[in-house]
Amino acid sequence: MLALQQVFNNWDAVPLGWYLLGPSAAVRPGTVRPYVLCGQRIVVFRGEDARLRGLDAFCPHMGTDLAIGRVDGNQIRCFFHHWRFDGAGACTDIPCGEPIPARARTQSYDVREKYGFIWIWPDSHALSDVPGFPELDGVEVYAMAGRTMTRSCHPTVNMINGLDAQHLRTVHRIPLQMTLKTQEEADGRTIEFRMEADLPSATPLQRIVRAVLGPRYAYSMRYVDATVGLLRTLEDVRWFGRWPAEPTRMIFAYTPLAVGKGKVQPVYIARRPRRLLSRMAAWSRLALTAAGFLWLRDEDGKIYENIRFRPNALLNADAGIARFIHYVNRLTLSRWSSRGRPAPYGAPGVDAPGVDTPGVDTPGVDAPGVDAPGVDAPA
Numbered sequence: 001m002l003a004l005q006q007v008f009n010n011w012d013a014v015p016l017g018w019y020l021l022g023p024s025a026a027v028r029p030g031t032v033r034p035y036v037l038c039g040q041r042i043v044v045f046r047g048e049d050a051r052l053r054g055l056d057a058f059c060p061h062m063g064t065d066l067a068i069g070r071v072d073g074n075q076i077r078c079f080f081h082h083w084r085f086d087g088a089g090a091c092t093d094i095p096c097g098e099p100i101p102a103r104a105r106t107q108s109y110d111v112r113e114k115y116g117f118i119w120i121w122p123d124s125h126a127l128s129d130v131p132g133f134p135e136l137d138g139v140e141v142y143a144m145a146g147r148t149m150t151r152s153c154h155p156t157v158n159m160i161n162g163l164d165a166q167h168l169r170t171v172h173r174i175p176l177q178m179t180l181k182t183q184e185e186a187d188g189r190t191i192e193f194r195m196e197a198d199l200p201s202a203t204p205l206q207r208i209v210r211a212v213l214g215p216r217y218a219y220s221m222r223y224v225d226a227t228v229g230l231l232r233t234l235e236d237v238r239w240f241g242r243w244p245a246e247p248t249r250m251i252f253a254y255t256p257l258a259v260g261k262g263k264v265q266p267v268y269i270a271r272r273p274r275r276l277l278s279r280m281a282a283w284s285r286l287a288l289t290a291a292g293f294l295w296l297r298d299e300d301g302k303i304y305e306n307i308r309f310r311p312n313a314l315l316n317a318d319a320g321i322a323r324f325i326h327y328v329n330r331l332t333l334s335r336w337s338s339r340g341r342p343a344p345y346g347a348p349g350v351d352a353p354g355v356d357t358p359g360v361d362t363p364g365v366d367a368p369g370v371d372a373p374g375v376d377a378p379a
């Protein structure tokens with residue numbers, strides 16, 4: 001089962017992709033803030049031009065944490081000897097008067113804002129923008145942040161939840177016999193799973209549900225770089241069997257923080273209609289999606305809190321999961337991946353939950369479990 005390059009469920013392998021750091025509002029103009037993710041410590045600062053920049057946290061001079069430095073215009077100055085760095089990581093000033101050594105530079109990161117959140121790409125230039133729903137490109141949207149979830153399993157393990165159809169029956173008691181369709185894009189970065197079912201009509205309640213939603217139900221989950229999941233529900237639904245429903249949409253951003261600690265940030269997305277009445281309808285749909293998700297989330301949470309994932313006995317019904325593992329293992333790794341051969345499943349320290357890694361709980365670091373405020377964001 002082990003692939004040559006094992007990325008799935010491997011804390012040492014960090015694919016290129018967009019990782020969510022925290023709410024945009026947490027970094028005000030003229031301030032700097034540290035984040036810990038994927039075993040890295042990063043600083044993000046907002047210059048006087050309101051733009052964000054991201055750098056490795058430790059000063060290339062003697063390693064002082066730049067988070068205790070200060071923002072100077074659109075650059076940052078180290079607290080210790082006041083070296084100044086621009087957003088590209090180059091040293092632009094050494095106050096003691098000596099010439100700037102060629103090695104006085106640090107790693108910079110592409111940092112962007114979308115849906116009211118700050119995202120980081122584990123290198124200086126991202127291959128593409130933060131993922132979104134293609135059909136909403138150029139459309140004004142509402143984005144509403146759900147509560148951040150922390151999990152002790154690896155985020156790629158958490159992602160199988162979106163494509164495990166069996167647990168809808170066993171965990172959530174939803175009597176749907178779903179069929180799976182998988183589509184991988186040629187870029188090797190994106191995989192989409194679509195689950196479809198006929199709605200049952202065996203009991204009076206099922207007949208009511210079928211009368212309201214129509215005969216079909218489908219949902220799809222689209223994973224990009226194994227860091228972002230784009231979920232569409234209420235697909236194929238026709239209200240009272242006639243009027244096609246607009247799907248409800250959620251984005252899940254998965255961030256490995258440190259070995260044994262991951263974070264999932266849900267964001268509810270909806271078109272932002274012009275008319276007041278439609279706007280209220282859009283908001284009620286968001287609220288409904290949020291309520292439905294809360295119910296499912298608590299049931300799923302029990303599983304991912306203490307899972308030791310080993311895909312040793314997968315069934316035909318788990319084909320989507322096997323396909324997903326294969327997709328993850330072929331992703332391109334970033335500079336945040338440790339060198340050397342990845343450790344196998346179950347090796348000490350690889351999937352051990354609850355491991356305390358220094359730096360994660362440092363005061364001032366974006367705290368897991370913080371509820372990000374609801375935000376209005378352009379698409």
Ligand code: FES
Binds near residue numbers: 059061064080081
């Ligand atoms: S350690 Fe940063 S300037 Fe000396």
Ligand SMILES: [Fe+2]
Binds near residue numbers: 161167171172296
């Ligand atoms: Fe679930």
